[in-house]
Amino acid sequence: MFAEIITIGDEILIGQIVDTNSAWMGIELNKVGVKVKQITSISDDAEHIVSALDEAQKRADIILITGGLGPTKDDITKHTLSKYFNMPLRLDEETLAHVKLFFEKLNRPMIDVNIKQAEVPDGCTVIKNQNGTAPCMWFEHNGKIIVSMPGVPFEMKYLMQDEIIPRIQQRFQMPFIVHQTILTAGLGESFLAQEIADIEDALPSHIKLAYLPKLGLVRLRLSATGSDEPALLAEVAFYTKKIVERVEKFVVLTEDVPFEKAILNLMGKHGLTLSLAESCTGGYISHLFTQHSGSSAVFQGGAVTYSNALKQTVLGVKEETLVTFGAVSEQTAKEMALGAVNNFKTDYAIAVTGVAGPDGGTAEKPVGTVWIAVASKAEVNAKMYKFASQRLQNIERAAMAALMMLFVQLKQDLKGG
């Protein structure tokens, strides 16, 4: 089963926005056994939309179109689809009621162009967009499925997850796909591959192993495809166990949740609380935790101490420590972490202090030098990392390393306790 993603809109072509939608869709479609054959980004141009649609149908069974559905004139997708499928536009009463309600809730007046959002090609299946005013439109054409949806990520994601993917699964006889993720840390992709080469070679042809490296971690994903779900589950469990046993000390998780969510789950289960003392990561680790609903049961808060003054007043780092060892040092990282545990009254705290770059590096502490400390009420440990020269990448890598250090400490403490 092949899909093609068509994104409509000049924003992507002129580089104003990075197309993150397609990657997300690729992941979700893969999970249910739909392979993305091509991603095509085109302009808001009727002729171009038509030729992209024609070409896509030669390659794919399912064509997913995002974008080009806003209320203004630069959006011509709906008119083009109406002509393409020879379905004149009609006013959809249900969509109109939804749009009206949407504006009522926002307490804003509706104007003509908003009413036009309720027009749909007569003959398509209209799928309600719970998170916006532009409806999602589902067409069936010569045995192919063509779906047009808004490009706004949270509108698209909801529609894909709750509406489109379930309908695709219902419409086609999809095989079962069973995925199992093994998150590893501490071993590079090629070394990991070497360690488990014989297991990989012995996998039956309906089970694939993928290596998904990201920010110093490697996620292994086993995917089994077939018609007998219980058998697939058993097979995947068998090979997962084999791999986990082989590279045990590098295995972090076998759940398919973000790393920080797994930490929240683990700490929540044991009634433990966490606080943060962030310097060079500047709030990014806090954001990682707090993007998850329910994080407040574990995460109490923290300090973003960009200046040395705040490291002293909020976290109690000694002036002497900052003068003698500098802000980026083992001593400062440890005092930050201990300050967080004590001042914020949590069971654990992470502290991160480093040179994110591109400026601020010295010969002794070049850009990319980061000290991370993890403190509990019983102890504090710190470790130095050397990342590269890209600021955002350094922030992300430092965050991952910090999560890893906390996770290892938790595992050790909980095993001992």
Next chain:
Amino acid sequence: MFAEIITIGDEILIGQIVDTNSAWMGIELNKVGVKVKQITSISDDAEHIVSALDEAQKRADIILITGGLGPTKDDITKHTLSKYFNMPLRLDEETLAHVKLFFEKLNRPMIDVNIKQAEVPDGCTVIKNQNGTAPCMWFEHNGKIIVSMPGVPFEMKYLMQDEIIPRIQQRFQMPFIVHQTILTAGLGESFLAQEIADIEDALPSHIKLAYLPKLGLVRLRLSATGSDEPALLAEVAFYTKKIVERVEKFVVLTEDVPFEKAILNLMGKHGLTLSLAESCTGGYISHLFTQHSGSSAVFQGGAVTYSNALKQTVLGVKEETLVTFGAVSEQTAKEMALGAVNNFKTDYAIAVTGVAGPDGGTAEKPVGTVWIAVASKAEVNAKMYKFASQRLQNIERAAMAALMMLFVQLKQDLKGG
């Protein structure tokens, strides 16, 4: 002059990596008057590469191919191009010398696949890749330019900037393109369009207006194409002025930088400092500021006070306030902002407290209710917002609203001062 970008590699199609290269290329090409007509992401498959090349040449004058040139996947792209252009592979001595030197520097042994990297289709122009081993290959075919380059971002960027774009400019007579961005807030896309409809309708055909809405802000972009650069600049300035005058009270910026960066620039220019007190945004606003190099001149740090206890101990919010009005209230938001200004000793502070959801809402304060306060040494103001039910979206919208409130306050204070 039209270009098409073809990215080769499964990583993008399965969502393993987000294609950030194409957006970067789109920006750089636009600057020199090359319009990206389409971005096509395809798999490592000879037949697919050939059909993508055929189709691209119908649409574009310049085809830029990234990826598919690593030492392992090498064979497919290069062999396909060799066959496609009917140019047998030859060993390029200069490239071989470069590859050898590269491995010598890394102090690593060369293996066969590395020598193969020095093979190129006989007849293409070989462009040396200073940052890697895979050479860049430039083909001319029926009046079209086809360039194949590695997909590693820092190899691609160097090649584009120092080699490919200068060669394109030399090879074609390029028109000038002038862009102007107007960032607006407080008026939806459709209302904005209504306000300036007559200006938009009167635009000459070589000047386009685009609406780029995001999180409650709408970016307007005027793009003018032509051969007389001073005339284009004057025309764009003329229409920019007209639009800005018409919707003046909604115009935030006419610079093309992220909103938070514009605030950092403005505050930096006036020697002002900022701190944050984040509850429901959980560090996201801190992260927005600190992702920008040089932010530490303005941004001193802040507190992520997820728990009520931290709101009291770190920010000095009174227990009475929390008990009487609740954590999500005007009073708490104001005390948080004042606490940040006083405890963190900054000129300004923003505080955000709300119900991000999906849990935690009440009849009185449903999910999406957010109080934002901006404090300076002279005053504190707070405002309530009602966002929707999606947690991440609420975090992002609250962040944008907070930036907006700070910006308006700064504008007012700086005008008065």
